[in-house]
Amino acid sequence: MAEQAITQGSIRAIFDPNGSTIDHPVMQCVQLKTIEPKAGDQSAQPRFRIVLSDMRNFIQTMLATAANDLVTSGKLKKGSIVRLLKFNPQLVKEKMILIILDLEVLDHYGEHEKIGNPVALDMKPDVKPQPAAISGDGFYGNKPAPQPQPPQRALPSHTAKPSSSAYPNLYPIESLSPYAHKWTIRVRCTFKSDIKTWHNKNGEGKLFSVNLLDETGEIRATGFTEACDRLYDMFQVDSIYYISTPCRVTFAKKQFSNLPNDYELTFEKDTEVEKAEDQSNAPKVRYSFTKIGELPSVEKDTTIDTIGILKEVGEVATITSQKTNKDFDKRELVLADDTQTNVRLTIWGKTATNFDAPLESVIAFKGVKVSDFGVRSLSLLSSGSMTIDPDIEEAHQLKGWYDRNSGAQFNSLASMAGNSGGGPKTYKLISQILEEEVGLTADQPSIFDVKASTVYIKHNNATLSYPACQSEGCSKKVLEENPGEWWCEKCQKKWPKPEYRYIMQVNVADHTGQMWLSCFDKQGRGIMGMSADQLQELKLQDEQNGTHTFDDALQDATCKQFSFKVKASMEVYNDSPRIRYAVLGMYPINYSQECRRLTEMLKQYEIGSDSLFVH
Missing domain, CATH: 2.40.50.140 (Nucleic acid-binding proteins)
Incomplete structure (x- = not known):
């Protein structure tokens, strides 16, 4: 029975330095809560806060992101019986918590209502829990090994290095x-x-x-x-x-x-x-790969990992920054993967000049930025890394696929935002989009196309644009320290004036309903027909002259029809979940192509049937 499997009293033993050692205690999950990453942080993952019970006491724990799949896969649920494999007790803000690095869900016990009547641990907060010891093989219990000697400090490179000390008690x-x-x-x-x-x-x-x-x-x-x-x-x-x-x-x-x-x-x-003297058992780099064929649905400026077959290698070129007049070396590569799509990826500096990999190598990239300059492309960040023919499962699978399909044809990515034609599309109705909100989850956003007209641009007590840094590649907000002095904290530079960038909320409608879309600078320019600097200038002129050109410009931007590519994602605001619809790309309707699209739709029906009436 599940009650007999639970290690009663294990929570107190973990936090009591004088208690008995319990290597792999069994507990019950009595509560599970998702903590969403901060808004705008594309790289962060959700965290999961879990309350565990040993039938006598309960304790709050935080699940390591490396074990998130236990929750996202549905394996770990409220009521599950679990065995802790790797864990670390800590005292945070006078509160005792457990960091769970790895656990095993004991499926054969199934799920239960809360077993027993556990109460909060009543140990005094000044009792310092000892961190679990960790070795190359992981945690081995919750009691620390004997304290190690202090490590030798780093010495200048010309001085003889000290010998390695033993470190039986390590933090993850x-x-x-x-x-x-x-x-x-x-x-x-x-x-x-x-x-x-x-x-x-x-x-x-x-x-x-x-x-x-x-x-x-x-x-x-x-x-x-x-x-x-x-x-x-x-x-x-x-x-x-x-x-x-x-x-x-x-x-x-x-x-x-x-x-x-x-x-x-x-x-x-x-x-x-x-x-370390022992350089074995090195931790392996973790990747979260995005397929090349999935890039059109990834928001511009997002940082991702990707892997591909090297198809082309360009020559080293030198470009000069218009802002700083500094020269930069770059080299362009073309990668392809099993989505039968290729993409151009730029590497920079020494990575570009020292690049030496044969064609048809598998290359894994960690930390590349998604760009959109005419076509969807990638750029390796200065903090990113590149590994040629890595010994990982994804690389072996991709190489095997390519060897079996060496004659495959690859399509180049076209920019979502820059595509003025659009091509045949399947649009969703706004009523359909709003109905599907119910099934949207935090870890699985939805991307779709919608054809709609602008109805209203929020501007009363709302932000239409913000003052941004003028540095190339920087769009951070700048602050006016003194008249004519705008400071960028990221670039550590002052500017005589900012470059305003759109960040606006637009209400759009079709014949089935209305919805709010979040638009950024490129989409804002397309809707307004002018830059945010020009719109800001109109607003200042109105304040000085008593005119209404700013309001007129907002009015002129309504009743325009566009095709929007939208990403719907779940966010938590003030502890309440809400859906945010962000525009990834947009363009005006091409009526010639729209006519052909509707003609194709009509061909799917039998003219004259009761299922279709043509007016």
């Missing part, structure tokens, strides 16, 4: 937070940036960053000035390191990182870093 990356103080992590360096310098009103300095990986997750770490001088030469891509406090854990600056982690590390001048 998944458990790092600003509330964790003394810890050591064992990580693989998957990316190292060049040294960058900065000059601003607060001074000058330099920095570098690395991406770090273990079995539970990835995190970005940055070293400034002194830490940069001390640690830069030590880090090598694909090598394994022990890193120990002092090292700050802060909230991640998402504009500088493509990793799905809410936190990042900042190396202090005394951060302890040691290269």
Whole structure:
């Protein structure tokens, strides 16, 4: 019976340093809640908060994102009986929680109503739980092994390296937070940036960053000035390191990182870093691949991972930035996959000049940006990585498919937003879209085409546009510090004036209903017929002259018919779920092609039948 399988008293034992050791306690899931990522964070994954019971006590836990599939697949549910395999007790804001890195759902027990009458754990909050020990094979119980000797600090490259110490008590990356103080992590360096310098009103300095990986997750770490001088030469891509406090854990600056982690590390001048003597059992890079054929449904500027067969390699070219006058080396590649679609992908800098891979190699990319300049394309970010012929299942499957279909023809991607023709489409009615809201889930957005007319553009007490940075590739909001001085926090630059960009809510309608669409700068220009700077100028002129050209421009933008490609996704706002409809691409109706589309529809019916009446 399920009651007999549950390890009663295990929760108290986990948090009691003097309690008995319980390696793999069995508990019941009595509550499960989804925590959505922050709005606009395309790379983040949802988190799952689980309440577990041992029949005597219950405890809040957080499931590691690596184990999300247990919930999304429907295997782990409220009432499930589970065995904890890897876990880490922590005290966060005076509250005891468990970080669950891996668990097993005991399917043979099925699902039950809450068993027993568990109560909240009544241990005093000043009792510090000991972190679970972790080794190369994972966690082995909830009691710590004997404390290790402090690691040797990183020494300059010309000094003899100290021998590796034993680290029987390690933290997983998944458990790092600003509330964790003394810890050591064992990580693989998957990316190292060049040294960058900065000059601003607060001074000058330099920095570098690395991406770090273990079995539970990835995190970005940055070293400034002194830490940069001390640690830069030590880090090598694909090598394994022990890193120990002092090292700050802060909230991640998402504009500088493509990793799905809410936190990042900042190396202090005394951060302890040691290269591991044992370089075996290296954590493998995790990918979340998007098929090339699926790119038209991915929103512009999203960061993704992708994998493909190398079909073409361009020559190295040099371009000059119009904003900074700096030269950049680039090389264009063409990739294809088993969707029989190819895409152009640009690599930059040393990655471009040093590129050396034979045609028909399989290449995996982590951290590429989806662009839309005339055609849908990809660009490898400076924090991204590229692996040629990786030893992963997806690469072997793709290579096998290509070898069996070497004569396959590949279609090039056409831009969704730039396609002025449209071609034959199957449109959804607005009434149908609204009815389908009920079945929409947070982890599975819906993408569709809708033909509708603009009815109203929200502008009373609503934001139509925002002041943005003028730097190439930067669209962050700038702040006016003084008259004629607009500051961009991302680029660390001042501008005499901003470039306004649309961010607007538009009500559209067809003959079945109305709906609100979220539009960004490119779609806003198409609807308004002018840039956001021009519209802002009209608004200022009206305020000075008492005219109404701003309102007239908004009125002129209504009653226009477009074909919209829309992404519907579930969001949580003020703890309430809601559906957001974002426009991925749009263009005016091509009436010649629309006539042909309707003609094809008519051919599907037998003229004169009772099922169709032509007026």
